[in-house]
Amino acid sequence: MDLYHVTFDIKNDAKALQFSQALEAWMGFLQTGGVIQSWRFFRRKLNLTSSNYRDFILMIEVKDLAQLDQAFRLTAKRDHDVEELYRAVHEQILNADFGLYRPFPDPEQAERVALL
Numbered sequence: 001m002d003l004y005h006v007t008f009d010i011k012n013d014a015k016a017l018q019f020s021q022a023l024e025a026w027m028g029f030l031q032t033g034g035v036i037q038s039w040r041f042f043r044r045k046l047n048l049t050s051s052n053y054r055d056f057i058l059m060i061e062v063k064d065l066a067q068l069d070q071a072f073r074l075t076a077k078r079d080h081d082v083e084e085l086y087r088a089v090h091e092q093i094l095n096a097d098f099g100l101y102r103p104f105p106d107p108e109q110a111e112r113v114a115l116l
Helices: 016-032 065-076 080-090
Strands: 002-010 038-043 054-062 095-102
Touching: 002 065, 016 038, 016 054, 016 080, 054 065, 065 080
Parallel strands: none
Antiparallel strands: 002 054, 002 095, 038 054
8 A cells, every 4th residue: 555645735715624525525536436446635734844745735645656647637538527626626735745654665666676
């Protein structure tokens, strides 16, 4: 299981509850489509974060990189319904940082793998 981790802020004019509903619709669509396993959404509490952290955290679990690739392919699909669900979330995000994590130690026990 790999963890796709996103920290982000929403735009100043975005409403957090409306954003949450749009995100739930989008993540539910991805999960129902079988391109993600599960997801969790958090908002910082009592402003207890350092300056390195954003207001929200989204954690998306995928089986492997192949499933994550399927999620990206579905997101890029030229389909009106997909585009509407994605846009309802994406247009409200001000800035975001992404990371991909894996369980550790993993079966490959590799600190770094590179093709070049």
